[in-house]
Each structure stands twice: as structure tokens, then as C-alpha cells.
Amino acid sequence: MKKRRVAIVFLSCFIIAGLLFTGCTIPGTSGSTGGTQTTAKKIIVFQSKVEITDQMEALAEEYKAETGVEVEVWGTTGDDYFQQLKTKLANNQGPTVFSLAPGSESEQMKNYLEDLSGLSFVGKIAEGMANVIDGKVVGIPYTVEGFGLVYNKSMISPDEVKDYTSFVKMMQDQKAKDVNGLSLSQESYFLIGHILNTPFALQADPFQYVADLAAGKVKMADTPEFQEFAKFYAAIRDYAKNPLEINYDKEIGDLATGKSAAIHQGNWCAGMFNDYQLDFELGMMPLPLAGNDCLAVSVPAAWYVNSQASDAEKQAGKEFLTWLYTSNTGKRYLMEEFGFIPVVAGMENKNLDVLSQEVAKYTAEGKTIPWPMSQWPAGIVDVYLVPVAEQFFTTEMTPEDFLAELDRVWVEASK
Numbered sequence: 001m002k003k004r005r006v007a008i009v010f011l012s013c014f015i016i017a018g019l020l021f022t023g024c025t026i027p028g029t030s031g032s033t034g035g036t037q038t039t040a041k042k043i044i045v046f047q048s049k050v051e052i053t054d055q056m057e058a059l060a061e062e063y064k065a066e067t068g069v070e071v072e073v074w075g076t077t078g079d080d081y082f083q084q085l086k087t088k089l090a091n092n093q094g095p096t097v098f099s100l101a102p103g104s105e106s107e108q109m110k111n112y113l114e115d116l117s118g119l120s121f122v123g124k125i126a127e128g129m130a131n132v133i134d135g136k137v138v139g140i141p142y143t144v145e146g147f148g149l150v151y152n153k154s155m156i157s158p159d160e161v162k163d164y165t166s167f168v169k170m171m172q173d174q175k176a177k178d179v180n181g182l183s184l185s186q187e188s189y190f191l192i193g194h195i196l197n198t199p200f201a202l203q204a205d206p207f208q209y210v211a212d213l214a215a216g217k218v219k220m221a222d223t224p225e226f227q228e229f230a231k232f233y234a235a236i237r238d239y240a241k242n243p244l245e246i247n248y249d250k251e252i253g254d255l256a257t258g259k260s261a262a263i264h265q266g267n268w269c270a271g272m273f274n275d276y277q278l279d280f281e282l283g284m285m286p287l288p289l290a291g292n293d294c295l296a297v298s299v300p301a302a303w304y305v306n307s308q309a310s311d312a313e314k315q316a317g318k319e320f321l322t323w324l325y326t327s328n329t330g331k332r333y334l335m336e337e338f339g340f341i342p343v344v345a346g347m348e349n350k351n352l353d354v355l356s357q358e359v360a361k362y363t364a365e366g367k368t369i370p371w372p373m374s375q376w377p378a379g380i381v382d383v384y385l386v387p388v389a390e391q392f393f394t395t396e397m398t399p400e401d402f403l404a405e406l407d408r409v410w411v412e413a414s415k
Helices: 008-020 050-067 081-090 104-108 164-176 188-201 206-214 224-239 249-256 267-277 311-326 328-337 353-366 380-394 399-413
Strands: 042-046 070-074 098-099 131-133 136-141 146-150 263-267 280-287 297-298 302-306
Touching: 042 136, 042 311, 050 070, 050 267, 050 328, 081 098, 081 380, 098 311, 104 131, 131 249, 146 249, 146 267, 146 353, 164 224, 188 224, 188 263, 188 297, 188 380, 206 399, 224 380, 224 399, 249 263, 267 280, 267 297, 297 353, 297 380, 302 311, 302 399, 311 328, 380 399
Parallel strands: 042 070, 042 098
Antiparallel strands: 098 302, 131 136, 136 302, 146 263, 146 280, 146 297
């Protein structure tokens, strides 16, 4: 399975480096890159991870107590975070600090990204993790994340779900027990964004395939891994509850209460289970598309400072990020409250949740595939892919027609 090992060495090296960082203390919490600058007394932070919204609010209070600078935290109201951010920035109503996915999103927004190369801790970021554009560090990585099938170990054995045939059998067996074998949910990336990454990642050159698809040089409908992906998607439609009727909270709750045997999610969802008394062990395993035995692992998002803000606001934003990654309080939030896997020297998370431990294990074993979805046309999931997925789950659209429609909208989104 040579093609599934593309970029594993690169990903494994820099992720393991992040996991092994311990012991160093980085002095200072100033974000200044030299000279004396006036710092604003208030900044606005807008970020897309709903799982840490409450923790961000608490962090803002502690930051104000320690520095005197107010942090207003904006939450997102839906799946269209990127569209919201673009609108706010274009109307000069943008936040001081915000998050983006490295790749096509950050490339599209590069005129709004401040140079962060001079921050005191940038040299301590694990190799390959910082978002660099035009030779400048513009994005500070959140963490490393991985996704696949999060499952109930008392219901599913990974040894028995190795390919399409065994996957369908598992789905059928669970349905016979009135259980969802694999549940998706209605939110855009949870419906189609993450799971569609896998057939891309299994190509011999995943990122070139993305470029060729946009240029119309290849088609999903003609590619074996996508043909099988459409069959997996159809099996979910046939043997599980309609994901359009399930939101993120219900998806988690159904797994926690035994109504589902597995969900397609990542280690970011671990904290969602804290509201339940689980009577089973959680595990994470690969989506066995084309015999895949790897988790998808990469940097999900990075922090950026709005280059169009005032000098005082930009300085305040840089100081906030420096505090977040170097102060004892900031590091405690990143490691303990957010539950992040460390990406900067001086951080150590001794209490990784069970799903993050799975990501670390697969990474250490070199069993990872990349996230070519980072190079998909910006905004394609929300605007183009979700309507196709919704049509698939509400009609009798065939797997062949499903792929043909994905091919059509992909070229349209790439114009």
C-alpha cells in the first residue's frame, strides 16, 4: 500500500517532535519584535473551535487579570466561520486575532495576515508546523489533531473492520441491534469534509491530485478510491440514521449512550464525553477505505493577527499570542483546558485524553495520512460539497451520480 504512506515520514517527524518537547522554560511574555510600541487595551479574538468556547471565555478573564488588557471572544454561530471572517475583515470589522486552516484558506487571506516571525517563541515551534507564507511566519499552530472512526470498544473490534466488505457487515450487524454502526452529523465538515479527505489522502500524490482535479485533468468518478468511498457513503445512508437529523451534540450523545457504535470524528471531541458516565472504553481507528490502516493527522488551525488593524491592536495581538504560548497560565490553558497536543518547546501535556493518545500512538508508528483538504478551494465544503451530500442523503442518488456531481461542483468551485 505504498500510496498510503505519502508524507508519513514528514508528518511523523514533526508531530513526534511536538509530542516530545519537555522541560524548557521560555522567558518573557512580551510580543514585541523590537522597539517601544503602544499596546491597545482591548483585543477581539475570533476562532472556530466550538469545543473550547467556554475555556476561551475563562482564559480572557485571566488574561485581563494578569495584563489589564480586555479580550472580547467572538463565537461562531454556524458552519460558515470562514465566510463570516471574510465578511468581517472586508468590512473593516475584523477581529484582532483569528483562526484559519493553514493552506488554501490562509493563502486566500494572506493580505490580512501580520508577520509573526519576530515573536519570541517562534523558533521553538516544531519543524513544519508554523504556517509560513512568502517566507514569513504568519500563523501559530493550535495543536496536532487526527481523525478517523471514534468507536465503542465493547461494540466494535478494529480487527474485524478492515475493508469495505467487513465495514458493511458491521453496519448490517449493528442495524439489526437497532444501533448506528457509523454515525455522521449534519455540520459541514462532520457530514462530508473530513470523511472525503481519505480518498484524496490515499492518492500517490494527494496534493497534486487536488490541483489536477481543479484543472479537470482527473475525475473522482474515474478514481478507484473515490468509487469505493461512494459505496461507503451509500452504506452509511442504507444502514444508519440520516445524518441530516443528527447534530454534533446528538452524535456524541448517541455514541456515549450506546445508540451508535462509532462516529467519524477526531480527538478534538474527547472533551464532549465529559458530560457522560461512559461504561465502555473509547478508541480511534482508521476508516478502512481501500484497506486504509492510517489515521489522518495534521495541524487543524492556526492563530493569526489582523494586519489591517491599528499598530496598537497588532502589538496587543502579538503580546496575547506570546502570553498564550509562554506564560504559565497560557500554557496551562493550551495543555490542560484545551487538551492540546504540544507544538512548542516548553509545553508538556501529561494528561492527554484517550483519543489524543491514539493519535500519538498512530503517529509514533508512522501510520498517518495527510490532510490534502487543506488545499481544497477555500469555502468549498460549506458552499459546494454540503448541498451535494444533503441531496445524497435525501434522495436515491446513486453512488455514480454522487461522484459525478462532486466532480461538477469541484470544477465550479475552483474557477
